[in-house]
Amino acid sequence: xxxxxxxxxxxxxxxxxxxxxxxxxxxxxxxxxxxxxxxxxxxxxxxxxxxxxxxxxxxxxxxxxxxxxxxxxxxxxxxxxxxxxxxxxxxxxxxxxxxxxxxxxxxxxxxxxxxxxxxxxxxxxxxxxxxxxxxxxxxxxxxxxxxxxxxxxxxxxxxxxxxxxxxxxxxxxxxxxxxxxxxxxxxxxxxxxxxxxxxxxxxxxxxxxxxxxxxxxxxxxxxxxxxxxxxxxxxxxxxxxxxxxxxxxxxxxxxxxxxxxxxxxxxxxxxxxxxxxxxxxx
Amino acid sequence: xxxxxxxxxxxxxxxxxxxxxxxxxxxxxxxxxxxxxxxxxxxxxxxxxxxxxxxxxxxxxxxxxxxxxxxxxxxxxxxxxxxxxxxxxxxxxxxxxxxxxxxxxxxxxxxxxxxxxxxxxxxxxxxxxxxxxxxxxxxxxxxxxxxxxxxxxxxxxxxxxxxxxxxxxxxxxxxxxxxxxxxxxxxxxxxxxxxxxxxxxxxxxxxxxxxxxxxxxxxxxxxxxxxxxxxxxxxxxxxxxxxxxxxxxxxxxxxxxxxxxxxxxxxxxxxxxxxxxxxxxx
DNA sequence: ATCCCTGGTCAATAATTTATGCTTCAATTG
DNA sequence: CAATTGAAGCATAAATTATTGACCAGGGAT
Numbered sequence: 001x002x003x004x005x006x007x008x009x010x011x012x013x014x015x016x017x018x019x020x021x022x023x024x025x026x027x028x029x030x031x032x033x034x035x036x037x038x039x040x041x042x043x044x045x046x047x048x049x050x051x052x053x054x055x056x057x058x059x060x061x062x063x064x065x066x067x068x069x070x071x072x073x074x075x076x077x078x079x080x081x082x083x084x085x086x087x088x089x090x091x092x093x094x095x096x097x098x099x100x101x102x103x104x105x106x107x108x109x110x111x112x113x114x115x116x117x118x119x120x121x122x123x124x125x126x127x128x129x130x131x132x133x134x135x136x137x138x139x140x141x142x143x144x145x146x147x148x149x150x151x152x153x154x155x156x157x158x159x160x161x162x163x164x165x166x167x168x169x170x171x172x173x174x175x176x177x178x179x180x181x182x183x184x185x186x187x188x189x190x191x192x193x194x195x196x197x198x199x200x201x202x203x204x205x206x207x208x209x210x211x212x213x214x215x216x217x218x219x220x221x222x223x224x225x226x227x228x229x230x231x232x233x234x235x236x237x238x239x240x241x242x243x244x245x246x247x248x249x250x251x252x253x254x255x256x257x258x259x260x261x262x263x264x265x266x267x268x269x270x271x272x273x274x275x276x277x278x279x280x281x282x
Numbered sequence: 283x284x285x286x287x288x289x290x291x292x293x294x295x296x297x298x299x300x301x302x303x304x305x306x307x308x309x310x311x312x313x314x315x316x317x318x319x320x321x322x323x324x325x326x327x328x329x330x331x332x333x334x335x336x337x338x339x340x341x342x343x344x345x346x347x348x349x350x351x352x353x354x355x356x357x358x359x360x361x362x363x364x365x366x367x368x369x370x371x372x373x374x375x376x377x378x379x380x381x382x383x384x385x386x387x388x389x390x391x392x393x394x395x396x397x398x399x400x401x402x403x404x405x406x407x408x409x410x411x412x413x414x415x416x417x418x419x420x421x422x423x424x425x426x427x428x429x430x431x432x433x434x435x436x437x438x439x440x441x442x443x444x445x446x447x448x449x450x451x452x453x454x455x456x457x458x459x460x461x462x463x464x465x466x467x468x469x470x471x472x473x474x475x476x477x478x479x480x481x482x483x484x485x486x487x488x489x490x491x492x493x494x495x496x497x498x499x500x501x502x503x504x505x506x507x508x509x510x511x512x513x514x515x516x517x518x519x520x521x522x523x524x525x526x527x528x529x530x531x532x533x534x535x536x537x538x539x540x541x542x543x544x545x546x547x548x549x550x551x552x553x554x555x556x557x558x559x560x561x562x563x564x
Numbered sequence: 565a566t567c568c569c570t571g572g573t574c575a576a577t578a579a580t581t582t583a584t585g586c587t588t589c590a591a592t593t594g
Numbered sequence: 595c596a597a598t599t600g601a602a603g604c605a606t607a608a609a610t611t612a613t614t615g616a617c618c619a620g621g622g623a624t
Binding site for chain 1: 315346349350353354355356357358379380381383384387388391395423426429430433519520523526527530531534535537538539541
């Protein structure tokens, strides 16, 4: 039981001094953190031993035990909200900038999580896991995420071909076909060359997996499996940042599912990570 | 900040004894309630004063203060966990995976925000804003973030040279000097070639800006301005993901400050974004 | 009315716990 | 190799907490 509830419930049967202690604690529970039993006694003009006896009567081991319990109770009650609010008031401007950006990212993460049904994610994981080769392309800012994800795939032992060069990729996929996967990153999903590439690849009986913004766009319409990202902000450059964050998180989720879905891949990944580390830090 | 997050974030820079204390607390936080500083010391076979000094180094008033804070944190976390557990019963498995990963990212974001003082961030922004040329390098997984940030810098109209190729970059920086900035991304900060490059650049009177993990590492030691990233997880591949997320957020914060600090740059960025969009979607 | 008992309080002090000064030792640097 | 630095422990001071015993007030019982 919460110590505060316990104190209130026994308050009626207490002596005068005890009741004063009880009232003080109930009203100033958050002050208790900085009070020793002696200070509390002084604040009430009573003796320190009365405070200790009070705590023992209530069934606590002693004063520090009561204090600890009250601390827990306050923390549980606030659930952290006051602490966060207080910190924000104290914090500097830059902190609040970083914090508010993080909040935007969190919103985008949630929106993105909710528009991608688990079935689709699962199907995407299965497709990648079972693929013969995975071709990955992204242009412009999408190139960065395309690269990162391709690197991760290859660390899992999945054969991956990646480029930002449409012409080169067009050549690469000509060798692909049934059992292969083409993964296209395109925020707005209406890059004609990428659409063409997607159509061609489907004609060769490969699986087309797209990652686009949550709009109706031609690329998404072509896909066997379309992953979607939702992220919005008034400032275009902020929107771009939160888009990328949500996209990254979506990919991270896929990656972890890929890791954990198969023991062999997992082992391969760990070995690769170690090798990479050795390579970079001789 | 939660004392547990704080302990974990500083764990890497601790001495052996301190790390044992940290680990014990992280693993047995709930036991702390019944431990005096002496008992904790006995449990670890170390001296009581080491325990007290540990708490003070972390910024607590003393041992009881740490203990109280940990009590609060556990109480809060319990509340959080029960709430999360309830949600997990309702939600599907994949949702909880994505959600828990996001929580990890949030912790890393907070830890990273707290170890980079606003002054340092401000100085980094000023250095980049005032730079003649900015050289950017990152090797391996850091390459991706190096690319992304370099792209953003150039969209702001800042002259930027980026590569993952140490030899090429070595040649590039030979033309650099006073007023220029070299930005090195290196998670572990002990890549000999990058250290060499950093030293060379400083010899040429350029400003060296590094982004590394929050450990003591040679590269960080060389820097004029060292930005730090704190991110931890038991699974190495998860740790790598949360590291990258925290790093990305740090860079995003810098970028936004750069945007908003100068009207001309802001305008340039908007123009570039528009132009890029037209280019990709003719 | 006196006595005795009981519960409550406090001052004094014992016991425990925490904090600090000082020493030693090992690692690092010049 | 000397000098410096920093971590860790020991001894001890300081503080906090717990207990003891004395005192007193109130409420029956003799």
